[in-house]
Amino acid sequence: MIHFLLAALLTIPVDSMPVPTGNPKQLFYVQRTPNTNTIVIELNDKGGVPDPDNPVHVFWLRYQEQGQRAELNYIQRTFAYGIKSRQVGPEKFELHFVSYKKYSMYLIKAADRQYHVFATIDGKPVILRRIFVSINGGSFWVPHVEYVELKGTDPATGKEVVGRIQV
Helix, strand or coil, X not given: CHHHHHHHHCCCCHHHCCCCCCCCCEEEXXXXXXXXXXXXXXXXXXXXXXXXXXXXXXXXXXCCCCCEEEECCHHHHHHHCCEEEEEEECCEEEXXXXXXXXXXXXXXXXXXXXXXXXXXXCCEEEEEEEEEEEEEEECCCCXXXXXXXXXXXXXXXXXXXXXXXXX
């Protein structure tokens, strides 16, 4: 019980979270309560072409420590933040988190000749930039997720699009 109370007290507002920058292969990132450690999803390519067996690489930026990069551990990769992929076209991969198979994302070579992850927010396709997961209690194996906030860019207008999924 004390752990959950401390987690609630240490929750950092989403707008004050650090934004990872400086990685040209970064596709999008995931942040969640109760700390600023960030999961980065980057393109895993060979000569500009995604690796067909593993088109994305997922890792931590440990802001709570010294901002260092760290690989996901087995449990994180297998049950929470790992991404499963399958090629569905010559330059298109379907992606989904191992922990939430209902929401598909697509790694696609876009009009700018770069690869981006496209997702749907409120029925509209967007280039995904950030996912924020609001966790309020629960346990290590079954956290209580209140909502998931998605933020992306409308590829047609360049405007920011934000949406929430109530869980």
